[in-house]
Amino acid sequence: MDTSGKRKMGSTTRWLMGLGRKEVPKIFVPCSPNKGSQAVAIRLFDRKGLLGDTGLSALALKTQLEAFFRQMASTPTILPAVKQILETFTFTVSYFDRDPTKQEREDMAVMDFPVYFESTEGPSRITTGSLEELLVFHKIPEKAFVAKQLTDELPPVTLFITDGAGNQSTYKAAEEFVGNETALGLGIPGNYFKPDGVQHICRKLGVIKIDRVVFNIVQARRPQRLLQVLKHELGHMLGLAHIPGTLMDEDYDNVQEHAMYSRFQLQLLSTALTNMSKS
Numbered sequence: 001m002d003t004s005g006k007r008k009m010g011s012t013t014r015w016l017m018g019l020g021r022k023e024v025p026k027i028f029v030p031c032s033p034n035k036g037s038q039a040v041a042i043r044l045f046d047r048k049g050l051l052g053d054t055g056l057s058a059l060a061l062k063t064q065l066e067a068f069f070r071q072m073a074s075t076p077t078i079l080p081a082v083k084q085i086l087e088t089f090t091f092t093v094s095y096f097d098r099d100p101t102k103q104e105r106e107d108m109a110v111m112d113f114p115v116y117f118e119s120t121e122g123p124s125r126i127t128t129g130s131l132e133e134l135l136v137f138h139k140i141p142e143k144a145f146v147a148k149q150l151t152d153e154l155p156p157v158t159l160f161i162t163d164g165a166g167n168q169s170t171y172k173a174a175e176e177f178v179g180n181e182t183a184l185g186l187g188i189p190g191n192y193f194k195p196d197g198v199q200h201i202c203r204k205l206g207v208i209k210i211d212r213v214v215f216n217i218v219q220a221r222r223p224q225r226l227l228q229v230l231k232h233e234l235g236h237m238l239g240l241a242h243i244p245g246t247l248m249d250e251d252y253d254n255v256q257e258h259a260m261y262s263r264f265q266l267q268l269l270s271t272a273l274t275n276m277s278k279s
């Protein structure tokens with residue numbers, strides 16, 4: 001049980017190492033060049049049919065998440081140049097009550113954002129092994145970066161995704177996420193800010209623990225909670241680091257206070273999207 005009463009969003013601060021963890025290959029073949037596409041495809045995979053527990057229909061989820069991404073360009077504080085960039089991208093949300101097929105996984109391209117709905121209970125619960133498999137399926141590299149910017153004066157800084165022990169490993173951070181009962185979601189980005197070729201820029205993955213999202217939450221508050229968690233994890237998948245007092249706060253209590261990314265976060269998003277579309 002979580003005794004702190006706090007719900008943590010991500011799991012990039014601590015990790016629990018399983019015994020006998022096998023080494024997996026983390027150098028993968030490149031994915032295809034993007035050829036200028038600006039159509040972001042968010043793909044939600046819910047093979048266990050967990051969405052019903054949140055009280056949201058697939059259509060309502062699609063409609064509200066797409067509206068959120070459309071609204072990014074209309075954020076009042078946004079710089080005109082950033083607005084202009086964001087307006088050129090489209091965001092489509094698709095919901096599947098199944099896993100992607102092997103072919104669909106292999107065909108995931110630069111603008112595809114796969115997110116899996118998982119649970120931590122029952123025979124098909126998420127385990128360190130099953131999540132590691134998912135990372136390998138999606139060819140997630142060992143090292144990935146997130147970025148943050150806090151003022152106009154200072155340029156953005158990039159940070160490795162690490163576990164709590166400081167290991168620069170998406171795999172160890174993911175392992176930590178499974179073991180952390182208070183973690184609600186995981187979002188792993190491609191390397192949009194330190195591009196090392198198309199090999200890594202297209203690899204990204206999101207996982208939401210639906211049973212933890214709705215745990216002890218009254219029905220009426222569940223839809224909003226899932227939406228906020230999705231916005232947060234998609235923020236990570238788009239390359240954003242944790243920043244206190246924003247939608248990208250590590251703590252859900254603060255995440256729920258923010259309907260939209262901050263001005264600097266939108267600026268970084270526009271850079272990430274531009275780098276993706278050009279890859």
Ligand SMILES: [Zn+2]
Binds near residue numbers: 009010011236249
């Ligand atoms: Zn987070």
